[in-house]
Amino acid sequence: MLSPKINASELYQILGGFLKVDRKIRLALPSKGRLRDSSIETVKKMGIRLNENTRSYIIEDAKGIFEIVFARTFDIPLYVHYGAADLGITGYDVIVEREADVYELLDLGFGDCSLVAAVPESSEISSIKSLTGTPRVATEYPNITRKHFESLGKQAEILTVRGTAELAPRLGLAEIIVDITETGKTLKENGLKIIDKILDSSCRLICNRISYRIFENKINEIVERIRRTP
Template sequence: MKDMLTVALPKGKLFDDAVELLREAGLNTKGLSENSRKLVIHQEKDRVKYIICRPTDIPTFVEYGAADFGIVGKDTIVEQDKDIMELVDLRFGFCRFVVALPDAAAKGRDLTQFNYRRVATKFPKVAESFFAEKGMQVEIIKLHGNIELAPAVGLADMIVDIVSTGRTLKENNLTAVEEIFTATARLVANRVSYRLKHKRIQPFVERVRSLVKDKEVTY
């Protein structure tokens, strides 16, 4: 169907809030479950199709038009820099990009003292841009998980990562010494879909804006 809307939903911590928001905005969310093995769910009567995928893949699905719009964290948007439209700050899934050092190294020392050191991160573009703006030269090591482990085993001197409560840093004897920026979940859209399906997408976007405009930011 030409007027079928395809929505990309993220597995993981954003999933439940994303589904609840779609339901409040008037979409049929029946059958959506993160624990289901079904990755594509059709609501033929309501002309909506959902695809459930890894958060890091959502910008790609949206950019290439496999999804008309999706929900994804600002952290992923900034790191990937895909050609998509960022429509609404959804005000949930709050986290912070930080630079963290081992507790002992962090005490009483300025970050610029760590020039020419190694940085472990899942977000090399964010890290590179941040340190370049500070005029620092660092070696960036990309990892895909357990970033906190890198300083403990001597792989890196510091990390750039996203945190919400900071508990994981504390448990791994790390201290956040500088905040890069904060991030929340965003509603994003494919540029062509937004133009061609504007009559369906725009009213939905306005409902979402109305639902979130007075909400407090949540983790």
């Protein structure tokens, strides 16, 4: 059972929420790709029925209990953190990068991948620990990257890029990249080798702290239903 400490302003929001406890529960899902498909399968385990053919970014379930919001994976932790969504499905890597203050209710068992540091195969760099100087690092994960380098006592000039980080070494933008990989195949195809694993990730069901207080029974029921359904 979750029992967080709450301050006066949060208590006010909770009490206000209980007055509206009959409102729909808002669930944020990835809007694209395999994570969207797997997330919709998880939603079915919750007993939620959706119109999967719609192109709308906000839809209601057939029973009118849930409101489903389709959003960028990187934005979902913010939606849940700030209460724009009560629940969300997104990657652990994104939760850590966004530094979202949310409850992680379940590891959903899909979307497995690793955040790694990689360099050109011709590079003499063998690990982050062996680095000298201040290399440029291209990544979509600047917060995680900065903290990882600092934990090893290393400095780096971190360049935030959005996708295709693999191009950075080839174009001379950076000596190192930090990126997500499932099998390492894309890295190899771009002439890169892994020199460090930073974290392992998978998709998680997350919850806003205040929303958990408001919808505790319903959310616990959802979690148990997912656990019971293969």
